[in-house]
Amino acid sequence: MTVNNHIAALVGGATSSDEGTADVKDDLYLGVNGDWLKTAKIPADKPTTGGFADLVENIEKTLMNDFGDMLDGKVEPNNVLLANFIAFYHQASDYAARDKDGFEPLKPLVKQVQDLTSFEDLQKQLVTFIKQGSGALIPIDVEPDMKDTKHRVVNVDAPSLILPDTTYYAEGNEAAPKLMAAFRGMMTKLFKATGFSDDEIKTTLDQAVALDAKFAQHEKSSEEKADYPKLYNPQDLSEFGKHSSVLDLKAYVDEALDNRVNRVIVADPKFYEAFDSLVTADNFDEVKSWYLVKVVRNWAGYLTNDARVIAGEYNRALTGTKEAPDKQKGAYRLAYSQFNMVVGDYYARKYFGTKAKNDVMDMVHRMIDVYKNRLANNDWLSKDTRDKAILKLNTLIPNVGFPDKIDPVFAQFVVKTEADGGSLFSNALNFAKIAAQANFDDIDKPVDRTMWNYMDPAMVNAYYDPSNNIIVFPAAILQAPFYSLKQTSSENFGGIGAVMAHEISHAFDNNGAQFDEYGNMHNWWTEADLKHFQGLTQAMIDEFNGLDFAGQKVNGKLVVSENVADQGGLSCALEAAKEDDSFSGKEFFTNWAKVWCMKASQEYEQMLLSIDVHAPHKLRANVQAQNLDDFYTAFDVKEGDGMWLAPDKRVHIW
Template sequence: MLKEKITAALAGGASSASEGTAAIKDDLYLGVNGDWLKTAKIPDDKPTTGGFADLADNIEKTLMKDFGEMLDGSVEPNNVLLANFIAYYQLAADYDARDQAGFEPVKPLLAKISALNGYADLQKQLVSFAKEGVGSIFGIGVAPDMKDTKHNVLWAESPSLILPDTTYYADGNEAAPKLLTVFRSMMMKLLAQAGFEEAEATTILDQTIALDAKFAAHEKSSEEMADYPKQYNPQTIAEFGTHSTVLDLAAYVNDALAGRANKVIVSDPKFYDAVNEIVTADNFAEVKSWLIVSAVRNAASTLTDDARVISGEYSRALSGSKAAFNPQKGAFYLAYHQFRMVVGDYYARKYFGAKAKADVMKMVHRMINVYKQRLTNNDWLSESTRKQAVVKLDTLIPNVGYPDKINPLYAQYVVKSAADGGTLFENAARFHAIAVQNNFDEIDHEVDRTMWQDMDPAMVNAYYDPSSNIIVFPAAILQAPFYSLKQTASENFGGIGAVIAHEISHAFDNNGAQFDEYGNMHDWWEEKDLAHFKELTQAMIDEFDGLELAGSKVNGKLVVSENVADQGGLSCALEAAKEDADFSAQEFFKNWGKVWCMKASVEYQQLLLSIDVHAPAKLRANVQAQNLDDFYTAFDVKEGDGMWLAPEKRVHIW
């Protein structure tokens, strides 16, 4: 929740392109995917298309068909969790009832905010607002302690901004005023539907945007937040309470956690050190307006169909999507996001085979063994660092396909039907309150390292969690072009093999290298080893920094962790693939190029360049291949070819 996980990028995919060696010598990505890119069409309701997106679209169609049969009663859900998902989906899809209710379900909450007369009133509502979906300037939540990952601890984070990143607020940023205009237009429509007169709504938005700018001036950028160890800033409850003179933040966390927390980890101290400049006795009106906008924006997707469409205008402007989801798809995704592990479990158990799971698990262990050999034979790590790295590798927990158990939280999501007076908004608000309270209650529990937290089995992605030292490969990504029993071993290693090794590599990237085998953050590297490692990662930063795409440039520091993982992952997968008698380097690299195929709107590409810790897909495909000597041999790449990179400039870390 508060400490973002390191994940594989959501971008890429298959193509049926011309794969001529001559084209690949100049541009691997275009040589493999060029024909597809010429004809591919981005769906109006999506910002991108390509392998990752295509797999997700196919899963979407499959699940909507299956769940459609459950909605119309022709098929019965096979367990109580799935039955509650279907009941929630029915409420989401009943647009007649939603339109008839209008904004009435959220008005009592808005009235509660409107009745606030000062910070003393707000103090009494801080915890309830956090549970009721209003949002909070002082977001708190429970997550593992970075230095004691067996136990949970309270974290405090800074508020989300309207614009995607603090860099958008810099003078001269051309996108910012256009985006704020879209945001203002969207919120004016929603506030009008909520019953606010135009003049009042205008004032509310003026004040909200003014407060948001103050937040941005004192928050970390995406680049700064990508340095995970620097998020660890422990404070006592009393120390945390000193950040504000108009609100008692110590009382706030004690109320929320019933006095069970003894410290707070502040992920963005830059913000909290400036709270007294941001939230003052003189600007309560701005705070109140911010709460109103937050509440209306959060509720809109569960109200009328018109509100659902309007509430997506800003995100569509950010991503470049041309249209909102149609009503049925909108209802499906709203229900899916509420019951994601239930839906994912259904998908994986029905469509992911045990044979494929066993085969992929074998690949995982092969990758681990390759990495272990590399670490053992490493010529720049000292013996003590090398041994501890192998211990971390031996302790790594792989998860493939789907988890053995689903979080018990989902059993608490019992839907109150329309027949019993339940509305979509009421159920969503109640489930949000349950989830928040459940998270607060985790303060008393030991961390369960076997529980999947960040991705469900129907998500086309993968991740490594440094706080648990686990890698997770959901069933959804274990399909062609990443993996198929029908593909050659070389193709599979160039696809899912590289993804598996990528996630393993995160245990030793610039962030993961600072956490031990149990996910605890401490310095286990010899000083000289760490110094050399930083030199290598700086080379990776330099290799990508300033590369141009979509009218913008890559920030090498923002994407360094993922690039280090790509480099280690691709090189280790290549080494494993070469162990097979029928190894084909061309098949390996061609499939590596295929999995990153993506066609996206310019807006979406520019957004990712600003906030995503992954490099653009095309650059991931090309630059990492350029770093490997075997690529040059496979395609007879020579100086003067577009893919040529001088040997001394090729970056090798793992």
């Protein structure tokens, strides 16, 4: 099960196009953000601007300035982890050295694949390839067991596809041919620079694309992956090994995990039921070509500047981004991606601090208390289910600003300097092996529920992890328009208050409601309560399903969990805000609409509609407000106004 399937993050979703202005009574989102949307320009090196994207850009500028002083020797890093980040950032910024090395660092990895002559050869390299980031035909990783979260298990997923989702492979998908042409064009340039002949390039790409298309016929769609419990399919390791007649899958897992497991959790059983018809004695050349594409694509960004720019062509076509980031931004983002928790820890401790952490933690506990009160007074849950829900809240662990400790794997990322024979490429390759081995070694370690595994403190986002029953609010999101001492209480509750309650609500969305107070997946609901809850979530699916956006339709099933969290979060934040004597409904809902303000390319909007579990920002702002009676009072919305929704159509869950 991949990380993105395992947590419930706050941000995502397609964004609003330039649609002009409107009265708040007719369109809350445009009434608040319309003037800005008319004039806002999307940066050439990004697919979005405004809202979250602006906060990200401001943090990036701040950190690049700070770290620029460290690169220049004006300021010394204050700990060894940060010193290693700066050393790696220096190597990423040294384009003269990168250009001088050319594609030579990549060629030994390519040769490993080229030297394969049979599945017997591939069997010997499967673990090597996954550890060094050369591709994973059978992706495996170690995570907490969804039904026994004190212990860890090996999860097995299906290989990643070239196109964003299985729906892109359906006949008639208009975006697919253009995207595949962009992918082939990018890979052709990269293979050419690696030393492949024109004939070799065509054959390799034809074979890899053909295998990818076969995989797509049997893999889960994004909608199917959004149903967490269906990702949990335990198999004895010996049973799992029977899925292939040309590869020994059991021996592969045994080698990677040093014979420490006897079962695996298969996220996509449909794929592995078909595996033996997809990877056969007759298509070894296709599999080999698939690996060649993987290794070149995965590592090209660590080579020359030209390779870095070329390696981003497909993603830019996918998101509608016009240009690659400049050299320094490219170097920073690459180094940050390797040392994200180290960078995030520096940012949070310098720009957020312990005092602010304590203040915001108090607000989180206030939101938890509001939720407890709502559950205690819920009129459709039975006492037994209600008591267990409150117990789950009592054991929920909130994390604010920055963690007390970061993953010890970062201490192993020791940069070898040029004087010691190190380079950007060699260090990154070594770090990939270290990270993979550390993940596999986690199989014997106890689960630490306080560890931040999915977001660093400099990320403008938040998440709930159902398997650990924790909520995380990174320092980066704890700023205006979400939270500021300069904003009114109503504005703060319409921003960060709704974010906090959103994440708490994930404990009781259609996925989170199936996990108990320890994060274990089992049904703790009475049959009648569960049936009623499923009816309410179906109403949420129906409310969003088929809504027009960016020339396409919203998939209500794909976005239901985030919409349930938005509904619960906004209504709980509203209740908390109303406890303040200075409460203003206009300020509350205006800031709710403001935090979702964003402008994006149509390509990006359409991609997210296909793969993202979040609804478009505009719809998150408008539809959830329409569900709350206080919105109509705040702006005197009447029947006939664009924002009017009949009372019997308003969806209320939490």
